[in-house]
Every structure is written in structure tokens, then in C-alpha cells.
Amino acid sequence: MSTETSTDVEKKVIRQVEYYFGDCNLPRDRFLQEQVKQDDGWVPLEIMLNFNRLKQITEDTAVIAESLRKSTSGLIEVSEDGKKIRRNPDQPIPENNEQRKQELAARSIYAKMFPLDSTLDTLQAWFETFGEVESLSMRKDVKKKFKGSVFVTFKAEDSVKKFLEAESVKFNDVELEKRLSKNAYYQQKQEERKQFQEEKQKKKDKATNRQKDDGWQKIENEMPKGALLLMTGMNQEETRREDIKNVLQDYGPIAWIDFNRGDPECVVRYDKENMAKEVLEKVMEANNNEIIIHENKLEARVLEGEEEVARWRKMHEDSINRKLEKQNRYSKNRQKGRWGKRPSKATRDALKKAKAEERGETAEKNDNDEPPAKKVRVEVTVEGDSNGD
Structure with missing residues (x-):
């Protein structure tokens, strides 16, 4: 740029227009890209006055044309009549690789x-x-x-x-x-964001652990002793939660079955003290001391002492984790616009009840959150009943 022959206005015009047609701006300026496609790259100076920065410098197209003719960069060409400009075809935009x-x-x-x-x-x-x-x-x-x-x-x-x-x-x-x-x-910003996310996660983990500890303390004080029945030896491919429920539900009300399909064991929870022992005795008495589901003979015992406490804690933590996972999933879906306002609990319960009735089931929910189990013949082998026949 020749500073000896260019006024301040001319220098500003050159700088601004060369910025518009420069390597940094033109590849991302959709408006200007559309204009250069229409007339072999030529853009009328009247169109260029749509750019506020240039318009603030001068609205005189003759001044703009004359200023650009004084540029020594060779980036901008001015038409003979001084009414159009374009980027020099000999200076193509570099490939954006x-x-x-x-x-x-x-x-x-x-x-x-x-x-x-x-x-x-x-x-x-x-x-x-x-x-x-x-x-x-x-x-x-x-x-x-x-x-x-x-x-x-x-x-x-x-x-x-x-x-x-x-x-x-x-x-x-x-x-x-x-x-x-x-x-x-x-x-630096990436490191700061990483550190921020780590601090955020630490706070979240701390709050979660506090929630778990507070909830656990309450459960430990209130948990009924002798209410957990452990059953092992499941057929991992075929056994479902409903199969376990069918075997035990006639002997006492089940509060929860801690079991996922594919697990070799399950824990059945009752709400009353020593209920697990009472149910186990009734089941074994009714079935000649054997419990068989899908041709697998199960081992069953009531959890006691430290083992019982540890299992209560695990079930409590699993419950908290399921709630947090559900909340996170719900939050992500809300952010992506997949869901609208969450229905009320009464509405959700009514929908669950309606779906259960459509499947021909009772309103009682399937605790496994899985599709309803197919009707499976549960085999409880008896080598002689209580009458000795």
C-alpha cells in the first residue's frame, strides 16, 4: 500500500475491502460468496455499500474505486467503469485443508x-x-x-x-x-474447561455420596432384620423376574426382587422382620425342600449379619444410581427437545395401568422395567407331597 499517495479514508477503504475479499473472511461470508458467483466474480459497488463498516467510511462509490486502484497488494480488481470490483482470479482462495x-x-x-x-x-x-x-x-x-x-x-x-x-x-x-x-x-481454554468439568463432577459426586450416606443411615436404622432371601443357581438364559415372583408370591407379599436377567442369583426383599425366613420355610415345606425354576435347582437362604447389612447398602446405592441415571437421561432428552413437560405422577401411573390392562396383566408393575415376560411354565418338582402319597 502506498502511504505517500493514499489519504486516511483511502487506506481505510483498501483495508476494509481487502478484508472482505481476503482469505480469512470470504470463505465464511455467505452473502459475499453468493454475490461473486453471479458475474464472474464481479460485485457492484452499490452491493458493497450493504456492508456497514465500508458504508461508515464512505458512501461515494467513486472514492471506493479510486482508493482500490491505489492498492499495491494486487488482491482487488476494479472494472474499467469503476462500478464493480472482484478478487483477482490470479489469487484464488487457498484450499481449506x-x-x-x-x-x-x-x-x-x-x-x-x-x-x-x-x-x-x-x-x-x-x-x-x-x-x-x-x-x-x-x-x-x-x-x-x-x-x-x-x-x-x-x-x-x-x-x-x-x-x-x-x-x-x-x-x-x-x-x-x-x-x-x-x-x-x-x-489453555481446553484445560480450563476440563478442570471446570472435573470440579463440577467432584461436587456432584460429593452430593451424591452425601445423599447415599444420609439415605443409608435412615435405612440402616429402619431396615427390618431377616427380610432378605438370597436365591442362587439361576438359569441365566431363561430365568426372568416374573418366574421368581410366581414361585414365591403365594407365601408372602414381596416388596422387591433385586434381579437382572442373566444374573446367577437374586435377592428377594420383604417389609417385615423375619419374613424371609417364614416364606422360605413355607416354600420348602410345600415343595419337598426343593425349589426348581427352568430345571435348575436353587439354593436359598436368609441373609444375616454383615452380609445382610452389605446387601441392604448395595440395594440402596443401586436405587440411588437408577434414579440419577433416569434424571440424567430425562435431562438430556429435554435439552435435545425430545420430550415436552414431564407428565404428572398421576398421569404416568394411569398410563402404566392402561398399558398393563392392554397386556392382560394386573395394574401391578413389572419391577424389571423389561417388556412383559412371556408366560413360562414354572416347574416346582415334588417327589412326594405332604400326604405321603
């Missing part, structure tokens, strides 16, 4: 601590004391107000080195708070 991204990043910096009332022209002129600037982006908050930090891409890597390696860099006598390469800035 990984090599190009790395090359741009190597010429880009991040800087912070500029006055919030700074203008683009002021910042542009100041950064050009370090070298020719290709693009400058003033970072803004959600209210479109300047945050005091910028991204700058210089024409040459030497300018980046000059800016970053300077012992002291001041703007209006105020030392800049941060000077980083763009790559270093993004790496």
Missing part, C-alpha cells in the same frame, strides 16, 4: 486488556505497529458488547513473533494482561 488451518493458526494471536470503548480502527492501527494485519476480530459478549480481548491474524509469522516475544506490550500505557498464540489460547 488441515495444512491451511495450521498455517493460519501460526499467524494468529490472542490478546486481552483493551479498553471496552476501543474501536476497530484504533486497534487495527495499533496492531499494525507490529506488522501488517490480515484480520482482527473484537470478541464480544452475548449482548454484543466488546469484551476487551481480540484475535488477530498477521500477514507474516515474524509479526507474531515480534508481538509475543516483546518484553513489554502496552496499549494506552496499560500492560496487556495476556498475550498468547491462538493455539496456546485454545489449549
Whole structure:
């Protein structure tokens, strides 16, 4: 650019228009991309006045044309009649590949601590004391107000080195708070986000553990002794929760069956003390001391002591985890817009009841959250009943 023959207005016009058609802006400017497709790359200067920054410098198309003719970069061509401009076809836009991204990043910096009332022209002129600037982006908050930090891409890597390696860099006598390469800035932000997520997870885990401990303390104080029945030796391929329920439900009300299909064992919980022992005695008495489901003879015993306490704790923790997993799944689906407002509990219960009735079942829910079990013939072998026949 010839500073001897260009006025301040002309220099601003050249800088602004070359930014619009430059390597940084044109590949991402959809409006300008559409314009350059229409007339072999030529864009009327009347169209260019739709760009506010250029319009603020001058609305005189003759001044714009004359200014661009004085540019020495060779990037912009002006039509003979001075009414159209285009990017020089001999300077095609570089391919946007990984090599190009790395090359741009190597010429880009991040800087912070500029006055919030700074203008683009002021910042542009100041950064050009370090070298020719290709693009400058003033970072803004959600209210479109300047945050005091910028991204700058210089024409040459030497300018980046000059800016970053300077012992002291001041703007209006105020030392800049941060000077980083763009790559270093993004790496720093990534580390900060990672640290933030880790701290957030720690707080979440702490709250979860406190919830578990508080709930467990309550359960430990209130849990009925002798209410857990352990059954082992399941047919892991065929046994379902409903099969276990069918064997035991006639001998006492079941509160919960802790079992997932494929497990070799299950724990049946009752709400009353010593209920597990009473049920086991009745089942064994009625079936000649054998419990068989899907041709597998099961071992059954009532949990006691530390083993009983440990199982209560595990069931409590599993319950908390299921609730948290459900809450997280619900939250993610809400964020993705999959679900609207969650129905009330009464509505959800009514829907469950209606679905159960459609399947020909009672309103009692299937605790496994699985599709309803097919009707399975439960075999309880008896080698002689209580009458001795």
C-alpha cells in the first residue's frame, strides 16, 4: 500500500475491502460468496455499500474505486467503469485443508486488556505497529458488547513473533494482561474447561455420596432384620423376574426382587422382620425342600449379619444410581427437545395401568422395567407331597 499517495479514508477503504475479499473472511461470508458467483466474480459497488463498516467510511462509490486502484497488494480488481470490483482470479482462495488451518493458526494471536470503548480502527492501527494485519476480530459478549480481548491474524509469522516475544506490550500505557498464540489460547481454554468439568463432577459426586450416606443411615436404622432371601443357581438364559415372583408370591407379599436377567442369583426383599425366613420355610415345606425354576435347582437362604447389612447398602446405592441415571437421561432428552413437560405422577401411573390392562396383566408393575415376560411354565418338582402319597 502506498502511504505517500493514499489519504486516511483511502487506506481505510483498501483495508476494509481487502478484508472482505481476503482469505480469512470470504470463505465464511455467505452473502459475499453468493454475490461473486453471479458475474464472474464481479460485485457492484452499490452491493458493497450493504456492508456497514465500508458504508461508515464512505458512501461515494467513486472514492471506493479510486482508493482500490491505489492498492499495491494486487488482491482487488476494479472494472474499467469503476462500478464493480472482484478478487483477482490470479489469487484464488487457498484450499481449506488441515495444512491451511495450521498455517493460519501460526499467524494468529490472542490478546486481552483493551479498553471496552476501543474501536476497530484504533486497534487495527495499533496492531499494525507490529506488522501488517490480515484480520482482527473484537470478541464480544452475548449482548454484543466488546469484551476487551481480540484475535488477530498477521500477514507474516515474524509479526507474531515480534508481538509475543516483546518484553513489554502496552496499549494506552496499560500492560496487556495476556498475550498468547491462538493455539496456546485454545489449549489453555481446553484445560480450563476440563478442570471446570472435573470440579463440577467432584461436587456432584460429593452430593451424591452425601445423599447415599444420609439415605443409608435412615435405612440402616429402619431396615427390618431377616427380610432378605438370597436365591442362587439361576438359569441365566431363561430365568426372568416374573418366574421368581410366581414361585414365591403365594407365601408372602414381596416388596422387591433385586434381579437382572442373566444374573446367577437374586435377592428377594420383604417389609417385615423375619419374613424371609417364614416364606422360605413355607416354600420348602410345600415343595419337598426343593425349589426348581427352568430345571435348575436353587439354593436359598436368609441373609444375616454383615452380609445382610452389605446387601441392604448395595440395594440402596443401586436405587440411588437408577434414579440419577433416569434424571440424567430425562435431562438430556429435554435439552435435545425430545420430550415436552414431564407428565404428572398421576398421569404416568394411569398410563402404566392402561398399558398393563392392554397386556392382560394386573395394574401391578413389572419391577424389571423389561417388556412383559412371556408366560413360562414354572416347574416346582415334588417327589412326594405332604400326604405321603
